[in-house]
Amino acid sequence: MIKRAFFYTTRKRGKTLILLLTLFVISTFVLTGLSILAAADQSALSLRQSVGGSIKLERDMDNSQNWTYQQGIGGVLVDYTGTPITDADIEKVMSVKGIRDYNGIGDGSVFAMDFSFIPGISFGQTRDYSRLPSVSNSEYFNYFRRGAFKLVEGRHITPEDDHTVLISTALAERNGLKLGDTITVQCCYDAGGYPNVSLKIIGIYKSTLDDGGFTTTSTDKRNRLIIDHKAMQEIMMHDVIQYDNGVEFFVDDPRDIDKIAAQIQKLDLDWSCFKLTVDNTAYEAVASSLTAMQNMVTGLIIGIVIVSIGILALILNMWIKQRTHETGILLSIGVSKVKIVAQYILETLMIAVIAFGLSYFSSGAIAQGTSNLLFSQVAETQPIPEIETPDDGTEYLDIIGQYIPYDTSNMVAPDSIEVHVTVEHLLWVYLLGIVLCTAAVTLASLPIVKMKPKNILSQMS
Amino acid sequence: MMSILEVKGLQYSYENKKRVLRGINAQMEQGKMYAILGPSGCGKTTLLSLLGGLDSPSSGQILYQGEDIAKTGLANHRRSHVAFIFQSYNLIDYLTPVENVALTAKHPPLPILEQLGLTAEEAKRNVLKLSGGQQQRVAIARALASDAQVILADEPTGNLDEDTAAEITAILKESAHNSGKCVVIVTHSNELAKEADIIFNLKKGELMISDAPDTTPRKGRHH
Numbered sequence: 001m002i003k004r005a006f007f008y009t010t011r012k013r014g015k016t017l018i019l020l021l022t023l024f025v026i027s028t029f030v031l032t033g034l035s036i037l038a039a040a041d042q043s044a045l046s047l048r049q050s051v052g053g054s055i056k057l058e059r060d061m062d063n064s065q066n067w068t069y070q071q072g073i074g075g076v077l078v079d080y081t082g083t084p085i086t087d088a089d090i091e092k093v094m095s096v097k098g099i100r101d102y103n104g105i106g107d108g109s110v111f112a113m114d115f116s117f118i119p120g121i122s123f124g125q126t127r128d129y130s131r132l133p134s135v136s137n138s139e140y141f142n143y144f145r146r147g148a149f150k151l152v153e154g155r156h157i158t159p160e161d162d163h164t165v166l167i168s169t170a171l172a173e174r175n176g177l178k179l180g181d182t183i184t185v186q187c188c189y190d191a192g193g194y195p196n197v198s199l200k201i202i203g204i205y206k207s208t209l210d211d212g213g214f215t216t217t218s219t220d221k222r223n224r225l226i227i228d229h230k231a232m233q234e235i236m237m238h239d240v241i242q243y244d245n246g247v248e249f250f251v252d253d254p255r256d257i258d259k260i261a262a263q264i265q266k267l268d269l270d271w272s273c274f275k276l277t278v279d280n281t282a283y284e285a286v287a288s289s290l291t292a293m294q295n296m297v298t299g300l301i302i303g304i305v306i307v308s309i310g311i312l313a314l315i316l317n318m319w320i321k322q323r324t325h326e327t328g329i330l331l332s333i334g335v336s337k338v339k340i341v342a343q344y345i346l347e348t349l350m351i352a353v354i355a356f357g358l359s360y361f362s363s364g365a366i367a368q369g370t371s372n373l374l375f376s377q378v379a380e381t382q383p384i385p386e387i388e389t390p391d392d393g394t395e396y397l398d399i400i401g402q403y404i405p406y407d408t409s410n411m412v413a414p415d416s417i418e419v420h421v422t423v424e425h426l427l428w429v430y431l432l433g434i435v436l437c438t439a440a441v442t443l444a445s446l447p448i449v450k451m452k453p454k455n456i457l458s459q460m461s
Numbered sequence: 462m463m464s465i466l467e468v469k470g471l472q473y474s475y476e477n478k479k480r481v482l483r484g485i486n487a488q489m490e491q492g493k494m495y496a497i498l499g500p501s502g503c504g505k506t507t508l509l510s511l512l513g514g515l516d517s518p519s520s521g522q523i524l525y526q527g528e529d530i531a532k533t534g535l536a537n538h539r540r541s542h543v544a545f546i547f548q549s550y551n552l553i554d555y556l557t558p559v560e561n562v563a564l565t566a567k568h569p570p571l572p573i574l575e576q577l578g579l580t581a582e583e584a585k586r587n588v589l590k591l592s593g594g595q596q597q598r599v600a601i602a603r604a605l606a607s608d609a610q611v612i613l614a615d616e617p618t619g620n621l622d623e624d625t626a627a628e629i630t631a632i633l634k635e636s637a638h639n640s641g642k643c644v645v646i647v648t649h650s651n652e653l654a655k656e657a658d659i660i661f662n663l664k665k666g667e668l669m670i671s672d673a674p675d676t677t678p679r680k681g682r683h684h
Contacts, residue, residue, distance in 0.1 A: 004556070011555040329551045332515060333565050333603070334540025453539070454507075454516035 001339050005346040015319065016351055022315055023355035023433070024362070026308040031363035031421055031429050033301040036371045039419040040297045045253060051282035052145060053254025055261050057085060057093060058246025060275040082273035085243045089274075092267050093249055098260045100252045103141060105245035106134035106232040109218070110185035110225070113196055115175040117223045120216040129188040130223040133245065134232030138166055138203070140250055141226060147208065148221075154179045154203030161228040165199035169206045170222040177201060185225070187235050197235045199227055254283035297374065313440045320344060320444040327448050328456030337449040344445055348437045356429050364421045371419040464488035465610055465643045466512060468668075471521035473507055481507055483666035484521070491610060494637040494644040496657035498671075503663050505647040506615055512645060513545055513613045514538035525611075544604030546633075548616035550596040552588045558599040559584045565607035573602045577632060594625035601632055605640070612636060614646045618653055630656050 009016045059082055068079045090102060109131050117128045135141045138157040143149035149168075157164055167177060177183065181201050187194035207221050217223060229241040236242070249264070251257050257280050264276060323344070330340050448456070466489040473482040481504035489495055499505045510516045512523060514535035523530050530538040544565065545551070552561050558579060562570035574584045577598040579591075588596060597617060604612050614633060618626035630653055637644040637658070646653060654660050662671045 003560075004553075007560065008555050325551075326553055329553060330564075332513070332539060332545050332551070333607070334536060335564075336536060452516050454510040 001343045002346065005343050005350060008343075009347050009350050019315065019319065019348070019351050020355050022311065023352050023437075024358055026312060027352075027356045027359035027429050027433060028362045028366070029304045030301075030308060030432070031359050031425055032367045032370055033297075033304050034425045034428060035363065035367045035419050035421040036374065037297050037301050038422075038425065039371060039417045040294055040375075043417040044294055047286060048254050048283060049252065051254065051286055053251050053257045053278075053280045053283050054140075054248045055099075055251065055257065055264060056246045056248045056277040056279065057089070057264070057269075057274055058277065059085065059244075060273055062275075063272065065272070083270040084240075085247055085274065087241070089269055090247055092269065093247075093264055096260060096263045096267070098252050098256050098263075099249050101137060101140060102247055102249045103138075104136045104229065104241070104243040104247040105141070106229055106236075106242055107244040108132055108134070108232055108236050109188045110235060111188045113184035113186055115171075115177065115183050117217045118170060118174055118220055120218070120220045120223075122216070127188070128217040130218050130220075130225065132185075132225040132227060132232075134227050134229045136229065136247075138226050140248065142248075143207075143221075143224075143226075144205070149205040149207055151203050152206045154201070156203060157226065157228050159229075161202070161230070163197070163199055163231045163234075164202045164228050165231070166203040166205055166226040167201055168222040168224065169204055171225075172201075172204050179204065183225075185235065187237070194237060195234065197231060199225070199231055248279075254280050257283070293375070300374070309436060309440075312436060313443070316348065316437070316440040317444040320441065320448065324448055324456055327445075328453060331453040331456065341442060341445045341449060345438050345441045348441050349434060352433050352437050353430075356426070356433055359429065360421060360426050367419045367421055371417060375417060465491050465526055466645075467522075467524040467527075468512070469522045469524065471508075471511065471523065472519045473504070473511060473516075474519045480519075481666055482511075482518070485666075485668045487661065487668055489611075489643050489645060491643045492637055492641045493658040494634050494646065494656065495659050495661065496654035497645065497647045497661045497663055497668070498649065498651070498654045499663035500649060504666060505649075505663055508663065508668075509613050509615050509645065509647045512611075513543045542609055543611045543613055544607045544609035546597070546600050546604050546612060546614040546617045548619040550593075550600045550620075552596055552599055552603075554587075554589050556588065557585050558588055558591065558595075558602070561588060561599055562602045562606045565603055565609075567608040568606050570602065570606055573606050574599065577602050577605075578628075592625075593620050594622075594628065597621060597625075597629055598632070601629065601636075605636060605642075610641075610643060612642050612644045614644065616648055616650075617646060618648075618650065626653070 063082070065082075085104070090104065093099065094102060109129050111127060111129050117130050119128060122128075133141070135157055136159045138144060141149075144151065144156070151166070152169060154166070157166060165183065167183070172178065175183075179201055182198045183201065184196050184198050186196050205226075207224075209221055215221075227235075232238075233241050251260050257278055261276055261278050265271075327340055331337070468485055468487045471482055471485040472480065474480045485508065497505050497508060507516070511518050514523075514530055517531065517535065525533070525538060525542050530542075552558075553564070556564075558574055559570045562574060566573075571581065571584055575581065579595060579598060579602075583591060583595065588599060591599065597620075601617075604614075612633070617633065618629050621629060633644050633646065634656055636642045646657065648654055660671045661668045
């Protein structure tokens with residue numbers, strides 16, 4: 001059987017060549033399509049990851065049971081006494097699959113002790129101070145994540161940092177500060193008795209926001225000092241690190257954010273004191289263009305595969321029908337039907353193996369060009385996403401309650417992507433191709449092998 | 462001698478219900494050449510197909526060495542007991558004579574082909590490049606190489622010139638007499654039938670032994 005299959009393919013060169021070319025062209029298209037689809041998926045994932053999505057775990061301020069009211073001199077003292085968010089809580093949430101990183105945010109207000117803030121509009125004789133956040137990872141802090149601040153010198157704050165600070169270019173210029181210098185601050189709360197705390201400048205950022213000139217010293221974003229939690233703990237004289245403004249958890253893929261939030265909700269946390277807020281705004285803004293891009297490529301692949309199956313089935317059907325005579329002869333000398341069909345399958349697979357292998361090189365040559373053509377067309381029809389400031393007051397992301405706008409310039413699917421035809425794609429083509437060829441040859445052979453040998457032989461004569 | 466092939470009450474109807482064989486009985490032995498004579502369309506080829514297990518009868522039995530081939534399996538019967546020789550040779554066109562013979566061979570193909578008059582060079586050529594007589598020799602070699610005890614030949618000389626037909630007939634006769642095969646030839650040629658040891662006449666669906674070919678002239682045909 002193997003010998004016969006070998007002799008047929010090597011001696012019926014014209015037919016072998018036609019089938020080889022057909023399979024080669026089809027597998028080139030399929031392999032190209034698969035590689036573009038994989039690259040498009042990767043590109044979509046990269047875009048989703050770059051726009052990101054976060055789930056914020058924060059104290060539930062709306063639950064009155066978390067507040068303690070106390071009658072004091074001149075009025076009622078109100079204090080939040082609910083369960084604080086601890087590092088153990090963060091660890092639990094980080095164990096949920098799909099969460100990449102986190103950023104806890106603390107809150108404080110300080111006087112500048114050995115430097116000065118950029119002065120804003122003053123409503124009294126109070127000394128200039130500024131609100132400041134403490135962060136675990138400044139890279140994930142909203143200002144940086146949304147492109148409102150860009151680090152121009154130095155590095156970001158990480159959880160290991162101790163008494164470090166990021167300052168704005170404007171503040172650095174005003175005070176002649178540079179990387180490695182230290183500044184001293186002190187908590188400005190009324191209680192008093194707070195220590196002077198020295199902070200080492202490890203990064204300088206540039207603010208792209210226009211504050212419109214109507215700012216106080218505290219609300220001017222150029223005065224925003226971004227510090228680590230250990231520094232905040234000393235400034236505010238806390239026993240432990242406090243995440244007053246909650247902890248943001250960043251997901252690997254914002255498409256899965258609702259599932260991940262549901263998983264977090266199942267964790268053993270004090271949900272009477274905590275609440276979760278999902279921020280998927282950026283992803284939702286780009287989702288439609290991503291879907292359009294992927295739908296187009298997927299549709300193209302499905303089209304190629306269907307047309308390929310049709311052409312292949314037609315050719316193999318004709319191919320097998322032409323061999324009715326041979327089938328009759330083989331049946332008349334007692335070769336079993338299974339062996340006859342197996343021979344035809346083997347012949348097709350021998351040709352297919354070569355055609356698929358060759359298509360690895362041809363698809364590698366055309367995949368990038370085809371992809372560029374496709375994606376440039378997608379890019380033409382794709383608008384830059386617009387994320388408008390919510391007008392319902394639900395999204396106050398700055399520690400002083402101001403909305404931080406998104407920089408949307410990078411939130412578009414690329415007009416070209418890097419496409420690589422990989423061995424994995426080739427293996428898929430081999431797997432699908434072998435299954436398809438086997439099925440097509442078997443189906444085409446069935447009507448012939450179902451015939452009685454006598455009927456085949458009478459057809460032959 | 463015990464018959465190698467026995468036919469009992471064999472009946473066959475086409476799909477259109479036309480009955481072509483009406484209760485045929487016959488016995489065939491090894492070492493003899495049989496000819497089945499009859500006009501076109503009388504059911505000769507159908508009978509040969511039934512003897513070779515290419516089709517099943519409507520009723521009746523075909524016994525090979527006393528065993529019903531319907532029970533032992535038609536594919537097994539074709540593979541082990543019988544070998545066909547056709548008028549149109551029916552060789553696989555992408556194989557050489559040696560490879561065609563090797564399809565069924567239980568013996569080395571080349572000596573058999575050489576015995577039947579093909580040179581070693583011809584035996585390795587494409588079969589379609591051989592003459593009709595040479596192709597039929599290849600078909601006979603394929604039948605002989607199979608070790609099948611029954612050779613069923615359907616108009617084996619139908620496409621050959623007189624001299625080549627005589628040579629092929631001689632080979633078939635020799636296969637019966639010297640190699641002990643049971644050779645059954647279906648033909649409408651009286652010349653070929655005359656060479657057989659036993660002649661059957663198939664008429665109106667019935668098989669009758671005849672000492673000599675039926676030479677009665679038929680309307681529109683001459684044999």
